[in-house]
Amino acid sequence: MKMIELDHVNKIFGNGVGRVQAIKDISFAAKSGELSLVLGPSGSGKSTFLTIAGGLQKPTSGTVKIGGIDVGSLSAKERDRLRLNKVGFVLQNYDLLPYLTVKEQFQLIQRVSSQTISQQELKKLLKELGIDQLVNKYPPQLSGGQMQRVAIARALYQKPAVILADEPTAALDSQRVQVVGKLLTNLAHQRGETVIVVTHDERLRSFADHVYQIIDGQMTMES
Numbered sequence: 001m002k003m004i005e006l007d008h009v010n011k012i013f014g015n016g017v018g019r020v021q022a023i024k025d026i027s028f029a030a031k032s033g034e035l036s037l038v039l040g041p042s043g044s045g046k047s048t049f050l051t052i053a054g055g056l057q058k059p060t061s062g063t064v065k066i067g068g069i070d071v072g073s074l075s076a077k078e079r080d081r082l083r084l085n086k087v088g089f090v091l092q093n094y095d096l097l098p099y100l101t102v103k104e105q106f107q108l109i110q111r112v113s114s115q116t117i118s119q120q121e122l123k124k125l126l127k128e129l130g131i132d133q134l135v136n137k138y139p140p141q142l143s144g145g146q147m148q149r150v151a152i153a154r155a156l157y158q159k160p161a162v163i164l165a166d167e168p169t170a171a172l173d174s175q176r177v178q179v180v181g182k183l184l185t186n187l188a189h190q191r192g193e194t195v196i197v198v199t200h201d202e203r204l205r206s207f208a209d210h211v212y213q214i215i216d217g218q219m220t221m222e223s
């Protein structure tokens with residue numbers, strides 16, 4: 001099933017001399033059970049594409065569907081609800097709350113989300129990512145790579161049908177890249193989730209079912 005669909009999407013920021021067209025006529029679809037990798041250099045439009053695909057920001061033109069529902073036809077409240085229940089984001093800036101411990105970041109999600117993985121599954125996930133010893137720490141006490149892995153675990157904790165990850169391996173060493181790559185592939189292949197990763201990290205290529213290139217806001221399919 002097509003879980004994420006973009007149809008002729010454009011995104012323009014600013015106007016006059018400050019006008020930037022970050023996304024140029026992108027049509028894209030991602031099915032459940034598959035990991036799509038979008039590769040592109042810095043400033044090519046990766047984060048803009050991903051946040052539009054997940055309904056975090058609106059396109060200037062074109063349509064975005066999540067689970068078959070046209071996001072543009074929803075009220076802000078309905079859109080938030082759809083996102084909360086279906087989409088797990090791993091954002092580029094990690095987006096962790098600095099005044100909550102790692103454990104509390106998960107508890108916060110548990111309060112607002114309709115479904116989460118079990119505490120036992122969470123324990124296993126934290127161990128797999130090598131962050132099980134950090135649950136009582138605050139984000140400012142963590143390294144970039146540790147924050148990155150907490151952000152990944154947080155996205156997976158809410159058991160989303162769609163996982164959208166922005167540079168999820170930027171701060172990780174090669175060994176951890178393999179762990180995270182395998183984890184994301186397993187979510188797609190074993191749990192039937194829809195996984196989209198945007199990155200410039202070529203090390204993730206081998207984990208992908210489909211590879212796309214985004215250059216200067218334009219997307220092409222590679223395989």
Ligand SMILES: Nc1ncnc2c1ncn2[C@@H]1O[C@H](COP(=O)(O)OP(=O)(O)OP(=O)(O)O)[C@@H](O)[C@H]1O
Nearest residue numbers: 013014020022040041042043044045046047048049
């Ligand atoms: N909110 C915004 N206002 C104005 N311009 C923006 C905004 N967000 C992104 N842009 C511009 O859109 C283009 C694409 O930005 P985007 O962040 O999507 O690139 P990226 O591929 O994610 O880059 P990076 O690899 O450095 O994260 C850039 O030229 C950027 O300056």
Ligand SMILES: [Mg+2]
Nearest residue numbers: 046047048092
């Ligand atoms: Mg980016």
